[in-house]
Amino acid sequence: MRELAAGPPRLDLSAARSEENSTENVKRHGASSHAEGGPAEIHAERRYPLKCKYPDCSRNERRDGWCIFHLPRKGPLEANEFSEQVMRVMFGSNEDPDVGEINMRGFIFPGPSFSLQGFQFKKTINLGYAVFEGTANFIRAGFLRHVSFDGATFCEGAWFRRLVFSGHASFEDTTFSGGTSFDVATFSNGGSFDRATFCDLSWFDRATFMGNLSFYTTMFAFDASFSRATFAGVTSFRQATFSGDTSFENATFSRGTYFNRARFARNTSFRGATFSDPISFCETRFSGSSSFRETTFSKMASFSRASFSLAVSFEEATFSARRWFNDVKFLGSVYPSGLALE
Numbered sequence: 170m171r172e173l174a175a176g177p178p179r180l181d182l183s184a185a186r187s188e189e190n191s192t193e194n195v196k197r198h199g200a201s202s203h204a205e206g207g208p209a210e211i212h213a214e215r216r217y218p219l220k221c222k223y224p225d226c227s228r229n230e231r232r233d234g235w236c237i238f239h240l241p242r243k244g245p246l247e248a249n250e251f252s253e254q255v256m257r258v259m260f261g262s263n264e265d266p267d268v269g270e271i272n273m274r275g276f277i278f279p280g281p282s283f284s285l286q287g288f289q290f291k292k293t294i295n296l297g298y299a300v301f302e303g304t305a306n307f308i309r310a311g312f313l314r315h316v317s318f319d320g321a322t323f324c325e326g327a328w329f330r331r332l333v334f335s336g337h338a339s340f341e342d343t344t345f346s347g348g349t350s351f352d353v354a355t356f357s358n359g360g361s362f363d364r365a366t367f368c369d370l371s372w373f374d375r376a377t378f379m380g381n382l383s384f385y386t387t388m389f390a391f392d393a394s395f396s397r398a399t400f401a402g403v404t405s406f407r408q409a410t411f412s413g414d415t416s417f418e419n420a421t422f423s424r425g426t427y428f429n430r431a432r433f434a435r436n437t438s439f440r441g442a443t444f445s446d447p448i449s450f451c452e453t454r455f456s457g458s459s460s461f462r463e464t465t466f467s468k469m470a471s472f473s474r475a476s477f478s479l480a481v482s483f484e485e486a487t488f489s490a491r492r493w494f495n496d497v498k499f500l501g502s503v504y505p506s507g508l509a510l511e
C-alpha cells in the first residue's frame with residue numbers, strides 16, 4: 170500500500186484576503202450573501218466582474234469563464250491560489266456557526282496530491298462532482314455530518330484509511346480511477362456506493378459499516394478486498410460486478426445481505442465469513458473458483474439459480490437454518506461432493 174506524506178498544507182487565516190466571496194457562497198444559514206450595503210461596494214471593486222459559469226456558482230471568474238475553484242487544468246500559480254482559497258473555505262466555514270454546509274460541489278482539486286489527513290469536518294460536506302486530479306488523502310480524517318462525493322472523480326488514488334464517517338456517506342456514481350483504500354474506516358450511519366466504479370485495486374479490509382449499506386450495480390474493475398470487514402446493517406451488493414479477485418474472508422454480516430445477480434468474474438473467497446441473518450446469492454454468477462470454506466450461515470441461505478463455473482468449496486461450512494440450492498448450476502467441482510445433489 171502506498172503511503173502518502175504530510176498533513177494538510179498550513180494556512181495563515183489571518184492573512185486571508187476578503188476579496189473573494191467564497192465563504193458567502195457556502196453559507197446556508199444566517200446572513201444573506203448579496204444583501205444591501207457592504208457587499209455591493211465590494212462588488213464594484215472586483216477586478217473580474219464576470220461570474221463563474223458553473224451552475225449556481227456566483228464567484229468571480231478567474232479564467233476562461235471559471236472561478237478558481239471550478240477552473241480545470243490550473244497552472245502552478247492558479248493551483249497555489251486554489252490551495253489557499255479552498256483551505257480558507259474549509260477551515261473558515263468549519264468554525265463558522267452560520268455555515269450549515271460546506272459546498273464544494275464541482276471543485277477541481279489539482280494534482281499531484283491533495284491532503285486533508287486527520288482533518289475533522291464539522292459540517293455537512295458537499296463534494297458532489299468534485300474532481301481530484303492527483304491523489305486524495307483523507308487518512309484518519311473525520312466527517313461528523315453527512316458527506317456527499319456523488320459523481321466525484323478520483324483520478325490518482327483515494328485514501329480514506331482509518332477515516333470515520335459519523336453521518337451518512339454517499340459515493341453514488343463516484344469514479345475511483347486509482348487505487349482506493351477504506352481500510353479500517355468506520356461508516357457510523359450507513360453508506361451508498363450505488364453505481365460507483367472502482368477502476369483499480371480497492372481495499373475495505375477491517376472496515377466497519379453501521380447502518381444500511383448499498384453497492385447496487387457497483388463496478389469493481391480490479392481486485393477488491395473486504396477481509397475482516399464488519400457489516401452491521403442491511404447490506405446490498407445487488408447486481409454488483411467484481412471483475413478481479415475478491416475477498417470477503419472472515420467478514421461478518423449481522424443483518425440481511427443481498428448479492429442477488431452479482432457477478433464474480435474471478436476467484437472469490439468468503440472463507441471464514443459469518444452470516445448471522447438471511448443471505449441471498451440468488452442468480453449470482455461465480456465465474457472463477459469460489460470458496461465458502463468454514464463459512465457460517467446462521468439463518469436462511471439462498472443460492473437459488475446461482476451458477477458456479479469452476480470449483481466451489483463449502484467444506485466445513487455451517488448451515489444452521491434452511492439452505493436453498495434449487496436450480497443451481499455447478500459446472501465445476503463441488504466440495505463436499507454431496508452438496509450438488511441437494
Ligand SMILES: [Zn+2]
Nearest residue numbers: 221226236239
Ligand atoms: Zn465557480
